Amino acid sequence: MSRKKTLLAIILGLAVAVAVPLSLRLLPHQPHTHVIDLTAKKYGYEPGRIVVKKGDTVVLRPTSMDVTHGFLLDGYDLEAVIKQQGLAYLKYTWTDDEGQLHTDWDKVREIEFIADRSGKFTFRCNQTCGNLHPFMTGELIVQHNTPYHLAVSLSVWLTLSLLLWFGTGSVSHPPGSRRINLLEAIPLLKRAVKARSFQFLVILPNLVFFYLFVLSALWGSPVGNRNIAIIFVWILWWALLNTVFLPLGGRIWCLICPLPAPGEWLARKTITAVRYLEKPVRGLHHHFLGLNKDWPTRLGNIWLQNALFLVLISFGIILLTRPVATAILFLVILAATLGLSLVFRGRAFCLYLCPVGGFLSTYSMAACTELRAVDPEVCKEHKEKCCLVGGEDGWGCPWGQYLGKMDRNNYCGLCTECIKSCPKDNVGIFLRPFGSDQKLKGFDEVFNVLIMLMAALIFTITMLGPWSGIKQAANVTESRQLLPFFIYLGAVMSLAIVIFPSIFLLASKAAQRLAGGKVSWREVAYRAAYIFIPVGIFVWIAFSLPQVMINYSYIFSVISDPLGLGWDLFGTANYPFKPFYPETIPAIQGVLVLVGLFFGLTRGFSSFSDLLSGRSERVRAMIVPSLLALVVVNVFLRLYMG
Ligand code: SF4
Numbered sequence: 001m002s003r004k005k006t007l008l009a010i011i012l013g014l015a016v017a018v019a020v021p022l023s024l025r026l027l028p029h030q031p032h033t034h035v036i037d038l039t040a041k042k043y044g045y046e047p048g049r050i051v052v053k054k055g056d057t058v059v060l061r062p063t064s065m066d067v068t069h070g071f072l073l074d075g076y077d078l079e080a081v082i083k084q085q086g087l088a089y090l091k092y093t094w095t096d097d098e099g100q101l102h103t104d105w106d107k108v109r110e111i112e113f114i115a116d117r118s119g120k121f122t123f124r125c126n127q128t129c130g131n132l133h134p135f136m137t138g139e140l141i142v143q144h145n146t147p148y149h150l151a152v153s154l155s156v157w158l159t160l161s162l163l164l165w166f167g168t169g170s171v172s173h174p175p176g177s178r179r180i181n182l183l184e185a186i187p188l189l190k191r192a193v194k195a196r197s198f199q200f201l202v203i204l205p206n207l208v209f210f211y212l213f214v215l216s217a218l219w220g221s222p223v224g225n226r227n228i229a230i231i232f233v234w235i236l237w238w239a240l241l242n243t244v245f246l247p248l249g250g251r252i253w254c255l256i257c258p259l260p261a262p263g264e265w266l267a268r269k270t271i272t273a274v275r276y277l278e279k280p281v282r283g284l285h286h287h288f289l290g291l292n293k294d295w296p297t298r299l300g301n302i303w304l305q306n307a308l309f310l311v312l313i314s315f316g317i318i319l320l321t322r323p324v325a326t327a328i329l330f331l332v333i334l335a336a337t338l339g340l341s342l343v344f345r346g347r348a349f350c351l352y353l354c355p356v357g358g359f360l361s362t363y364s365m366a367a368c369t370e371l372r373a374v375d376p377e378v379c380k381e382h383k384e385k386c387c388l389v390g391g392e393d394g395w396g397c398p399w400g401q402y403l404g405k406m407d408r409n410n411y412c413g414l415c416t417e418c419i420k421s422c423p424k425d426n427v428g429i430f431l432r433p434f435g436s437d438q439k440l441k442g443f444d445e446v447f448n449v450l451i452m453l454m455a456a457l458i459f460t461i462t463m464l465g466p467w468s469g470i471k472q473a474a475n476v477t478e479s480r481q482l483l484p485f486f487i488y489l490g491a492v493m494s495l496a497i498v499i500f501p502s503i504f505l506l507a508s509k510a511a512q513r514l515a516g517g518k519v520s521w522r523e524v525a526y527r528a529a530y531i532f533i534p535v536g537i538f539v540w541i542a543f544s545l546p547q548v549m550i551n552y553s554y555i556f557s558v559i560s561d562p563l564g565l566g567w568d569l570f571g572t573a574n575y576p577f578k579p580f581y582p583e584t585i586p587a588i589q590g591v592l593v594l595v596g597l598f599f600g601l602t603r604g605f606s607s608f609s610d611l612l613s614g615r616s617e618r619v620r621a622m623i624v625p626s627l628l629a630l631v632v633v634n635v636f637l638r639l640y641m642g
């Protein structure tokens, strides 16, 4: 099909994709009244999902089976406190003769409202009721759920349109060729990163906060949403990492991460200076405190990081809600980095063990920045290779990278040492298009991408879903029930390392066959997996951003009372819980997931360009992985919007 006809077909397809969900709204409906007995119990509601049609009357008869719970319905300005034995207090507002607004509570047995807004709306507990309180939610679906239907139909349209568009030859080149060297464009930045004290100065504030958080996690409030460590680490930092640091700066977090810094300083026996040896010791112009060993070659991959990340997600809900578990995790990591720095040279922990480092590595491939040699030819000519082995002005790369050959972000911790050590001034930090590094190089990396995607799915189901049974199963330290926990663990592991990887590998095999079968299946799998990096990044943003929109008020509370000791340092300790436009969350999540699908498919397609020379082979190779991505995206759309 010519490019013009393809474009016409795509535009017509868009019209159909929009018209079909909108036309569903026109179907006639006779309003009904739904009387629902709503029980609230740690940590969920029964029923957890209420489905009605627009215009229906909903009568809830709430009761609590244990402690006092809240009921705050997004988008409906409906708030109640649910007590035991069918008693509830409904919030209402009224205006006095002077026009002043007052709030009061009405003792009620029923909460009645008309479902006059269509879409998905979450109702959540707003009375701190226990460890998993922030995740106690239910869902009201008011049909026709047009935003959801629209997102589903757009996802199908997008996938089919892109496959058609790929066939026209309009998307073929890796986008990484357009780059701006920030060190040239911003001389002040260059002066700053060249300073020996640069990394220390950017780590220092984090280090101070880190110890404060550890103290607070150990001795502060045991309630997660009242503890600064939980709120700042698992809500704010996690959201910032996924929405800002990673997509924009790749591994920039590793530049400022406080965890490995003390070990590195100890091994170097200095904080900012360079200890340069004229005569190299086993390839490096430095000698470190301790055994100075090299990491075993056969463990030089990210399999261990994958395994440790799986352990982390298995206990995710406990880490997110128990300050003491977070403190223990931090202290274990600190001890590991200190111990390893005295045994191995360089950042062994960061490269091979840090569970966060694993996904930072693969996801940083898509980041909008990269640190690279300005001219790799200059590196070839430069015999000393100071960036790798060390120079008088900078340490040899602690991450074992040689700039002349570094063509991906994966294993560069952006420590800026090579910028200082390179006597040829041949290192730049470049701004580049999203999704520029496109070569996964091993199944350890492929599995990392797949595990990360499944982790987003598991977290979404466990923490954001209305299924209290799953939350209870994961919450083993409180429920003390081992069998449900082991079943949960089994499901997590099978999904992340057996079920989804098997489906993916079968899809890759089919892609290889459709592409003509001449190239290796392994190489096809490496490229098909790339699709799930942008998809993964955007579903993680869709998971993390709403956490801040919902829970931001806790940030103000814990700033005033960091140790949960009843302080009110800035007058914000009792900042009211008021989610920020929560009714917009499903739409925001839907858009993010669709953006991820777009980048996943377009970048995935161009990643095939070095493997398959023919355009039609590339398109055929993309069909099955694209359909798999479409299914995955629709699972997330269902969870976020449906
Ligand atoms: S790899 Fe992990 S420990 Fe190392 S700097 Fe990055 S986040 Fe920190």
Ligand code: SF4
Binding pocket: 371, 387, 396, 397, 398, 399, 400, 401, 403, 411, 412, 413, 414, 415, 416, 417, 418, 419
């Ligand atoms: S390549 Fe340069 S910035 Fe990256 S880790 Fe190595 S020395 Fe640090």
